[in-house]
């Protein structure tokens with residue numbers, strides 16, 4: 001649904017996006033992670049047609065986005081820094097959208113008054129930051145978008161509202177095949193909602209993974225041996241991290257779990273446990289294995 005191929009963008013001599021490619025399937029949720037200055041907002045501004053790429057292609061539904069009003073009208077963009085007309089109430093903004101966008105869904109707007117407990121007569125710019133975020137989701141969802149692009153979306157929302165907003169959007173992914181791309185610094189925030197995650201660092205995608213597959217491909221093992229550690233044998237494994245506490249060896253290993261276990265049983269360890277890994281740990285070890293300074297890449 002969203003396809004970015006070999007995208008390059010420089011500001012003067014500074015290369016903000018460096019031959020970047022991503023692919024986001026229809027009816028999926030793609031999480032874009034990365035530290036400050038990685039290039040997330042710059043990429044997003046290409047996806048919503050604000051920036052024109054230097055080179056490369058950016059398409060949504062197979063169509064280029066830049067200067068393409070038809071494609072742009074199918075995308076709802078909720079930026080980090082929200083903008084609303086300074087004099088308009090929620091109600092007036094809703095009327096404005098209803099006149100401008102044929103897809104505006106009035107019934108939905110009315111129904112969502114139950115979810116967003118804000119008086120629609122209030123002027124939006126006078127609301128708190130979190131309340132303004134709520135309004136942007138309320139109105140954005142009523143535009144019945146095919147694609148939602150969200151920059152730090154739940155920043156400022158309280159935990160109950162975060163859950164409500166994600167529930168509404170995930171319902172649209174399931175029922176209307178909406179496609180969502182969401183940027184964040186926080187992997188934990190994305191873990192529950194995304195099916196793919198891409199990590200952006202210095203303008204490049206350094207890791208892109210389907211989350212369902214990830215946990216089946218990387219394992220935390222605790223091992224202990226009666227005699228010496230069989231180093232020759234361990235060299236055969238794809239070890240991302242190794243540490244030792246007393247006689248217990250902790251390994252983070254890539255590979256098929258059953259194969260690993262049957263290999264390791266052959267060397268008769270006195271302890272052989274497979275421990276669960278969080279998604280955050282997986283990324284930390286994978287990126288560490290690729291030579292990235294983890295502290296600078298993930299929070």
Ligand SMILES: Nc1ncnc2c1ncn2[C@@H]1O[C@H](COP(=O)(O)OP(=O)(O)OP(=O)(O)O)[C@@H](O)[C@H]1O
Nearest residue numbers: 011014016034035036037038039040041042043185
């Ligand atoms: N209009 C611009 N002119 C010059 N440099 C820019 C411009 N926009 C972005 N940059 C630079 O491009 C890099 C990427 O910025 P971007 O805002 O895309 O990062 P980000 O990943 O969204 O960061 P954050 O998490 O802090 O919001 C930064 O070094 C930034 O200074």
